[in-house]
Amino acid sequence: MKKSLFIIILLSVVGYMSAQDIQLVPPNRTGGKPLMDALNARQTHRNFEKKNLPPQILSDMLWAAYGFNREDKRTVPSSQNKQEVDVYVMFSTGIYFYDAKDNKLVLKEKGDFRAALGQPNISNNASLSLIYVINLDKNKRDAGLIDTGFSVQNVYLYCASAGLGAVARGSFTRPDLHNAMKLTDQQEIALVQAIGYVK
Ligand SMILES: Cc1cc2nc3c(=O)[nH]c(=O)nc-3n(C[C@H](O)[C@H](O)[C@H](O)COP(=O)(O)O)c2cc1C
Numbered sequence: 001m002k003k004s005l006f007i008i009i010l011l012s013v014v015g016y017m018s019a020q021d022i023q024l025v026p027p028n029r030t031g032g033k034p035l036m037d038a039l040n041a042r043q044t045h046r047n048f049e050k051k052n053l054p055p056q057i058l059s060d061m062l063w064a065a066y067g068f069n070r071e072d073k074r075t076v077p078s079s080q081n082k083q084e085v086d087v088y089v090m091f092s093t094g095i096y097f098y099d100a101k102d103n104k105l106v107l108k109e110k111g112d113f114r115a116a117l118g119q120p121n122i123s124n125n126a127s128l129s130l131i132y133v134i135n136l137d138k139n140k141r142d143a144g145l146i147d148t149g150f151s152v153q154n155v156y157l158y159c160a161s162a163g164l165g166a167v168a169r170g171s172f173t174r175p176d177l178h179n180a181m182k183l184t185d186q187q188e189i190a191l192v193q194a195i196g197y198v199k
Contacts, residue, residue, distance in 0.1 A: 022105040027063035032161040045165025048125040048196030064158035065151045076150035084139035088131040116176040126194035137186045148190040165198035
């Protein structure tokens with residue numbers, strides 16, 4: 001009895017780091033710091049503790065980045081409502097696609113691909129890195145780059161509110177990351193954003 005309880009608790013804490021798809025807990029869409037406080041606290045952090053995000057924080061952060069806050073529309077605007085950006089999550093264990101409709105992370109590539117992110121002093125200590133990918137068959141590149149900025153700022157503000165750190169990162173090696181993610185020539189990585197607990 002004690003053993004099975006322990007396993008249930010363990011799974012609920014580390015379950016989202018398993019090798020298969022990860023069902024996220026429902027995002028908590030209320031609370032947090034007042035907007036002006038979050039704006040006042042927003043800043044870039046680059047030194048992180050090696051620590052996983054708890055399931056609720058993970059879900060809330062992804063919802064802030066690109067979740068749906070109405071039937072078919074999201075927490076961020078997009079040019080002509082094309083919603084051409086996809087958000088991927090890279091953990092030490094693999095790369096996942098954020099399926100905001102089903103509120104889950106879909107395993108794309110299993111393994112540790114963090115070397116492809118560059119800046120190992122940041123990438124290897126962050127809890128995770130978000131990778132923003134433009135679908136060029138849905139919208140123009142320029143629109144995708146601009147629209148990515150809204151998600152990046154939402155995450156910066158969420159992190160400021162939740163006591164986490166974040167850094168937007170343009171200094172990754174594009175071909176390495178593109179290959180690691182097995183992206184097509186109709187997909188382009190716009191930006192990376194590392195998230196973690198500030199050291
Ligand atoms: C498009 C973009 C790319 C960035 N790329 C990197 C990067 O590769 N590495 C890094 O350490 N910081 C990067 N930053 C973070 C900036 O250096 C940071 O936002 C800037 O110094 C201002 O600091 P603040 O965010 O604390 O206001 C990037 C920021 C943006 C908006």
